[in-house]
Amino acid sequence: MMKKTISRSRAVFFGLVTSLVFSLPAQAGVQIEQWQTAQGTRVYFVAAPSLPILDVQIDFAAGSMFDPQGKAGVAALTRSALDLGAGQRDETAIAETLADLGAVLGGGVDTDRASLSLRTLADVRTREAALAVLREVVAQPHFAEDIVEREKMRTVASLKDALTRPDSIAGKAFWAAMYPQHPYGQQASPESVARITREDLLAFHTRLYNATNASITLVGPLSRGESEKIAQSLSAALPAGLPPALPPPPIAPAGQEVALAHPASQAHIYLGLPAIERGHPDFFALQVGNYTLGGGGFVSSLVKEVRDKRGFAYSVYSYFAPLRQVGPFQIGLQTQKKQAGAAIKVVREVLENFLKTGPSAEELAAAKANLSGSFPLRLDSNAKLLANVAAIGFYGLPLDYLDTYRARIEAVTAEEVKAAFARHVRVADLITVTVAAQ
Template sequence: MKKIRVLGVIFLAAVSGLAAAGPRIEHWVAPSGARVYFVENRALPMLDVQVDFPAGSAGDPAGKPGLASLTHALLDMGVEGLDENGIADRLADLGAQISGGVEMDRASVSLRTLSAPATRGSALAVFRAVLSTPQFPADVFEREKARKVASLKEALTRPDTIASRAFWAALYPGHAYGRSATPESIAAIARDDLARFYRTHYGAGGAVVTIVGDVGRGEAEALARELTAQLPAGAVPPPAGAPGPAAGGEQRLPHPAAQAHVLIGLPALKRGDPDFFALQVGNYTLGGGGFVSRLMREVREKRGFAYSVYSAFLPMAQEGPFQIGLQTRKEQAGEALRVVREVLAGFLAEGPDEAELLAAKQYLAGSFPLRLDSNRKLLDNVAVIGFYGLPLDYLDTYVANVEKVTAAEVRAAFARHVRQENLATVVVGGE
């Protein structure tokens, strides 16, 4: 136990140093064409690897929303030479983990393993098979498809799911970001669709490999080369196009729940937009700063309309949403909505005052090292830099970019990205 505590102290000290200066990110292109991003971290004998592909749900073909998610789910449920139980047993014996997820723009597959060469080599062999030789077994495919249909039917009874789906559809009508899976679209997917989607979207040319941990540059180069050598070849699928102009409007959807779910927003921010830091600083004051935000003060503390209310920007490859969300008793949904709109209008007109601006910058700059205090967090941040093509010094300059934001820049950025006449509003369960 004492040894574990000592290792923990050493690890925290090491990653704190990385956070203060920003990690040294090395970048190159593997022979396969995959882009590679590497951070050497010798604090603990651990290795984290993530491979991102342009295989998010925005790549679902028309008529088959849910295909990206189902394809990703079956990657580690049967590979050349191993069934799903064999994969699970092999990883358990090694103490390794394979995980991942599907977002709108990307699908991620991650490995965590000890860095000792023998253990690492065996774990990477399984990981390579998952990436390069998924078999999509017919019986597993039918089982997982049935599970997804059942899960989706249950989710579609919940007001939060109904509100989220209606919100994205309202913000992105006719666009890939606005499509959602249905029980019918999942049922229409065939096993051949998974194999086709894999060949199109999991190619080496679109792959981004992120490596963080206890290996050197030469080992990282060999690792990336081996992981991506057998990935499908072919053209990188085109990204989703830009969304059309936000139409705004309001939808009220009935639901018997006692609480009304309210979402307000519009397409607002792409990754890499120069207004990102001004919007982040301003949003802390508006609704991103918890109890110190204006929305929380006016909606919860003064009026008791909601336990929680928030605002957030979700940058993506194309303009991701700015959104405000809350839950409130259905009989007071209209009044809560009125207050939210008034607070937003006031902020758009005034921006933050000097005290609010200082508090926002102090929090965002002061808490930034906590975003880099583990291998996993480093991996997440570097993977975003790699996939979205952000500058390699993005983490080094983050605090300086926050600290130089002015109140005038916040007002100007919000004026460019958040126009009240274009806001879409969804209320599920309100009277």
């Protein structure tokens, strides 16, 4: 059985420190220092001297958009297998070493990127031991044949289970319809994962987990010199290489309706279209406007019209999800099958009305007050700060992005909201996916 014990004194201390992280006051400003290693890895560092914890994240442009044709799922399998044996350690040794150090290895994979994160106590002895594990995991994974087969079986089982759930079925169909000719629409399936081999994982890792395709983010009680030394050691462990070429930008398909059968008691409905990429100047106007449309919970127009006035759904929402290339605008809800058509009609009417009128003066003020006022909560722990700075680094956003966020929100006008929505949201081009009993 895998050993899970940690020395009591270290476990208690680390637990106390971690609890303090989540009680920190919001920071007035975030000073991000940026440089490149000798190998070309971009580095982003924030000195956080208040707590003896170091947070590190390494991001690669190695998300599912880079899956080989016909083998969707390679990116996710590659990332999941990294810490299941690497360097001189098998998966048990990796887990035991981290547990003994009181360190935590995390991360994940999405459409754009694969990430590895490390949280460790910042004293030199502990952090060096934890960083040694991170270096091995990111640069020297085993991808042992038996481990790969085991993870494939788990993934196939999970995908088969997802195919029984209406929300998952709707989500896959929605992305496939929005991105029919783009990798964002390529979905892992039991069949595609079954075709993946150990050699596919090795090739994917060799191609994309390289120094120039990486960005490193550090948050903790370090000097600039210490952070440079850590970043250089991580970068030097990676092979040389190049960032991958991006595919042509997505071309928005014509509006369409997709209806899929499922015996669920509720109809699951998604509406949307490809809308905006990360860093687009219209983001702040869209963010403010969406709060009024469907992002503001009970005060949003969609909730008032769909839920409160008509009782069609318990929950209805909208949001923008900008990606490296054009990401989606999405509206989602669940309702009784017999009401699905009427609910969709109301949603479209609310959206059309918002596109014509935009937010009222009162709605605009409320949206800006909420988005600006709640923003410090996104920076009230080292972990949240790490995630935000890592996104800035990966997507190439301005270094003052966090410092200027509230001012840019507060500067948005109703006219800018209307103009931005008109540029990015077209009712005639909406993709509508409904999963319900036929």
